[in-house]
Amino acid sequence: xxxxxxxxxxxxxxxxxxxxxxxxxxxxxxxxxxxxxxxxxxxxxxxxxxxxxxxxxxxxxxxxxxxxxxxxxxxxxxxxxxxxxxxxxxxxxxxxxxxxxxxxxxxxxxxxxxxxxxxxxxxxxxxxxxxxxxxxxxxxxxxxxxxxxxxxxxxxxxxxxxxxxxxxxxxxxxxxxxxxxxxxxxxxxxxxxxxxxxxxxxxxxxxxxxxxxxxxxxxxxxxxxxxxxxxxxxxxxxxxxxxxxxxxxxxxxxxxxxxxxxxxxxxxxxxxxxxxxxxxxxxxxxxxxxx
Amino acid sequence: xxxxxxxxxxxxxxxxxxxxxxxxxxxxxxxxxxxxxxxxxxxxxxxxxxxxxxxxxxxxxxxxxxxxxx
Numbered sequence: 001x002x003x004x005x006x007x008x009x010x011x012x013x014x015x016x017x018x019x020x021x022x023x024x025x026x027x028x029x030x031x032x033x034x035x036x037x038x039x040x041x042x043x044x045x046x047x048x049x050x051x052x053x054x055x056x057x058x059x060x061x062x063x064x065x066x067x068x069x070x071x072x073x074x075x076x077x078x079x080x081x082x083x084x085x086x087x088x089x090x091x092x093x094x095x096x097x098x099x100x101x102x103x104x105x106x107x108x109x110x111x112x113x114x115x116x117x118x119x120x121x122x123x124x125x126x127x128x129x130x131x132x133x134x135x136x137x138x139x140x141x142x143x144x145x146x147x148x149x150x151x152x153x154x155x156x157x158x159x160x161x162x163x164x165x166x167x168x169x170x171x172x173x174x175x176x177x178x179x180x181x182x183x184x185x186x187x188x189x190x191x192x193x194x195x196x197x198x199x200x201x202x203x204x205x206x207x208x209x210x211x212x213x214x215x216x217x218x219x220x221x222x223x224x225x226x227x228x229x230x231x232x233x234x235x236x237x238x239x240x241x242x243x244x245x246x247x248x249x250x251x252x253x254x255x256x257x258x259x260x261x262x263x264x265x266x267x268x269x270x271x272x273x274x275x276x277x278x279x280x281x282x283x284x285x286x287x288x289x290x291x
Numbered sequence: 292x293x294x295x296x297x298x299x300x301x302x303x304x305x306x307x308x309x310x311x312x313x314x315x316x317x318x319x320x321x322x323x324x325x326x327x328x329x330x331x332x333x334x335x336x337x338x339x340x341x342x343x344x345x346x347x348x349x350x351x352x353x354x355x356x357x358x359x360x361x
Contacts, residue, residue, distance in 0.1 A: 017333075017335060048335075049335035049336065049337065050335060050336075051332060051333045051334060051335055052311055052314075052315055052331060052332050052333070052334060052335075052339070053332045053333060055311055055336075056308055056311055056312070059304045059305070059307050059308035059311070060304070060308070061300075061301045061304055064304075103335060103336060104336065
């Protein structure tokens with residue numbers, strides 16, 4: 001049997017770095033399960049810069065794809081976080097921005113193409129502004145369905161997000177296969193129906209995972225299987241009400257796109273007067289070294 | 292992302308990964324035993340920049356003083 005390499009060669013390695021910044025999480029540690037986080041008394045989490053080992057993790061395609069790279073780097077740079085798979089999506093952007101800021105500084109270079117004319121523009125984002133925006137993140141837990149029924153929801157975790165992304169990737173791959181002209185129509189239909197079924201299943205599972213308590217006639221229900229059964233069998237109005245509530249919170253908490261104004265020269269070439277550039281956390285872009 | 296775009300991204304990541312490793316090996320070599328490769332792997336970019344500056348200064352000193360470095 002091949003021995004596993006030691007995690008670190010020097011037991012003092014964790015003392016080699018100093019915290020670069022301290023952040024407050026939008027959740028203040030709520031929604032993190034026990035043992036997954038060590039919450040400081042002042043709620044200020046120290047953030048360390050990435051090591052060369054962390055940077056290499058972000059250059060490993062499989063680890064990026066399955067989410068392990070993000071989990072390992074978060075746990076390395078924010079040691080109070082013990083299990084980043086359980087990180088609520090409410091806190092995720094704040095943590096990633098803070099790690100980027102601690103490692104490469106406040107300014108993040110960024111490239112985008114002007115719509116219609118494809119001119120490449122170099123831009124710089126001040127990460128302190130993004131971090132400030134994150135402090136406005138909020139979560140409203142209770143959805144009052146009627147006088148007798150209230151649904152309590154929590155943010156999804158990074159584990160859910162990764163699972164969903166992998167399933168979406170797989171589904172997209174299947175949809176691309178369906179577009180193959182050489183496939184017989186019956187087979188295309190079969191593949192399409194199967195994929196559509198899977199997508200519907202993902203939506204229901206995610207909604208079910210978001211609900212952690214239902215209060216019906218003053219009785220609290222927290223049993224996972226009962227909640228799941230309720231979500232699977234509830235009428236579409238209640239389902240839509242829960243879905244809309246979560247969607248509204250997601251839109252509020254998502255990073256706001258960059259509003260850009262075109263120059264008169266660009267407009268003359270066919271660019272729109274103004275346009276939005278989404279700020280995404282594509283790992284390879286976001287963590288690419290800025291100098 | 293199409294499969295072709297993913298392949299381009301994977302190739303870029305491999306190149307970037309190789310560049311980081313090369314930087315670490317170079318630093319370890321120029322530090323002449325002053326720091327091990329394992330220790331370099333747990334240093335952040337700021338510390339690696341400081342080491343690079345230190346090496347640059349030492350190279351300049353060697354050049355100016357005429358003492359052997361290699």
